[in-house]
Amino acid sequence: MFEEINNNVCRYVAFSTEELQIFNNLLKHKMFPKKACLLRAGEVCNFEGFIVKGSLRKYYIDDNGNEVIIQFGIENGWISDIASFSDRKPGNLFIECLEDTELLLLDPNSKESLLSQVPKFERFYRKLVEKNVSTMQNRLYFSIAKTAEQKYLDFLEHYPSIPQRVPQHYIASYLGMTPEFLSKVRARLLKK
Amino acid sequence: MFEEINNNVCRYVAFSTEELQIFNNLLKHKMFPKKACLLRAGEVCNFEGFIVKGSLRKYYIDDNGNEVIIQFGIENGWISDIASFSDRKPGNLFIECLEDTELLLLDPNSKESLLSQVPKFERFYRKLVEKNVSTMQNRLYFSIAKTAEQKYLDFLEHYPSIPQRVPQHYIASYLGMTPEFLSKVRARLLKK
DNA sequence: CGCGACGTTGATTTGCCTCAACGATTGTGG
DNA sequence: CCACAATCGTTGAGGCAAATCAACGTCGCG
Numbered sequence: 551m552f553e554e555i556n557n558n559v560c561r562y563v564a565f566s567t568e569e570l571q572i573f574n575n576l577l578k579h580k581m582f583p584k585k586a587c588l589l590r591a592g593e594v595c596n597f598e599g600f601i602v603k604g605s606l607r608k609y610y611i612d613d614n615g616n617e618v619i620i621q622f623g624i625e626n627g628w629i630s631d632i633a634s635f636s637d638r639k640p641g642n643l644f645i646e647c648l649e650d651t652e653l654l655l656l657d658p659n660s661k662e663s664l665l666s667q668v669p670k671f672e673r674f675y676r677k678l679v680e681k682n683v684s685t686m687q688n689r690l691y692f693s694i695a696k697t698a699e700q701k702y703l704d705f706l707e708h709y710p711s712i713p714q715r716v717p718q719h720y721i722a723s724y725l726g727m728t729p730e731f732l733s734k735v736r737a738r739l740l741k742k
Numbered sequence: 743m744f745e746e747i748n749n750n751v752c753r754y755v756a757f758s759t760e761e762l763q764i765f766n767n768l769l770k771h772k773m774f775p776k777k778a779c780l781l782r783a784g785e786v787c788n789f790e791g792f793i794v795k796g797s798l799r800k801y802y803i804d805d806n807g808n809e810v811i812i813q814f815g816i817e818n819g820w821i822s823d824i825a826s827f828s829d830r831k832p833g834n835l836f837i838e839c840l841e842d843t844e845l846l847l848l849d850p851n852s853k854e855s856l857l858s859q860v861p862k863f864e865r866f867y868r869k870l871v872e873k874n875v876s877t878m879q880n881r882l883y884f885s886i887a888k889t890a891e892q893k894y895l896d897f898l899e900h901y902p903s904i905p906q907r908v909p910q911h912y913i914a915s916y917l918g919m920t921p922e923f924l925s926k927v928r929a930r931l932l933k934k
Numbered sequence: 935c936g937c938g939a940c941g942t943t944g945a946t947t948t949g950c951c952t953c954a955a956c957g958a959t960t961g962t963g964g
Numbered sequence: 965c966c967a968c969a970a971t972c973g974t975t976g977a978g979g980c981a982a983a984t985c986a987a988c989g990t991c992g993c994g
Contacts, residue, residue, distance in 0.1 A: 717971085717972065717973090718972080718973065719971095719972075719973080729972085729973075729974095730973090730974080730975085732973095733973060733974055733975080734974085734975080736973095736974095737974080737975085
């Protein structure tokens, strides 16, 4: 059960079997059904989750009540509201399962315990968050500088499995356009 | 000279005078004139900079040759291309001084040396990057969900000093709109 | 002084949104 | 297992926010 997550953390930093043991013992394994809501705006996020199986979305709800999807999470990815988790303060984000989902969860106390027992994990988390920053930065760039068509094509390259797994209007939300318009973009692409 | 930077790092993690000594000794103090270019797309970023005085911008250049500003850096802030610095790979970003600027720089070797001498700095960097992620996330949200007017007002709140210091068309670029349109937004706001 | 960088304003265009109607598919309770 | 509702994707007509293009005034600077 811990194979994927251990491979994942070792991609950033090399850990011994003992260190991984400590890590694995702190994780909680949980299953969630499709549409389960793990976090709501106004709540303090008390988990960092590794996705063993399934998919989730992380989103804001804007002033008009529209959902704005910031991130999709799939197998081998991580999901959390970092700001809320780290500062122990209420956040503005929602996190929800798009499919039946299997997670390995770390709560704040366990994380502190992990970091004090195996300080090398600080490095792992730093690297993980660094990756996150550059993804976000690139996403911001695309949001500003690219056309709807370019955004969609880039998304297909980057997340080829998602269109088969989640409703199209979620992808539109992630790309910052209306579902109707994404549909038209796709129609245009098919003609080519 | 090290007062600001030491206060800054201690905001995230408590360090002893000795630890700060080690840190300070690894920093290089440098001055750059206005318009100096510290990093170009295609280059590997070999610095993390703390801004003692002055201001900078970090930006992409898109397919049409337009600049897209991702970040302004001012006093007490940090600037770098994290992805390029961390992976030692060429990046896509430019970093340029907007005013005469005074920086404290850390190169990759010095950073490694710092982290091995004072591992607590891993924690500091993790916290710093976490803050960065949530800023980026919020910026992405605004870019997608808010009107030009809301973006500009939010910018004024967040960076009240910048409009007096940098040309307005850079602010437009940061907000993801044309300089002409920002000018019209401002005109509309003045009428109210 | 004269040039280049900058901000403003107006006319026009356009990429994307809004609203509405319509099939297809899914899923759920009877 | 069917019937009906809900969810979803598509298409079209019309509208709007922001982009484009162009002209012009101002300022700072070599």
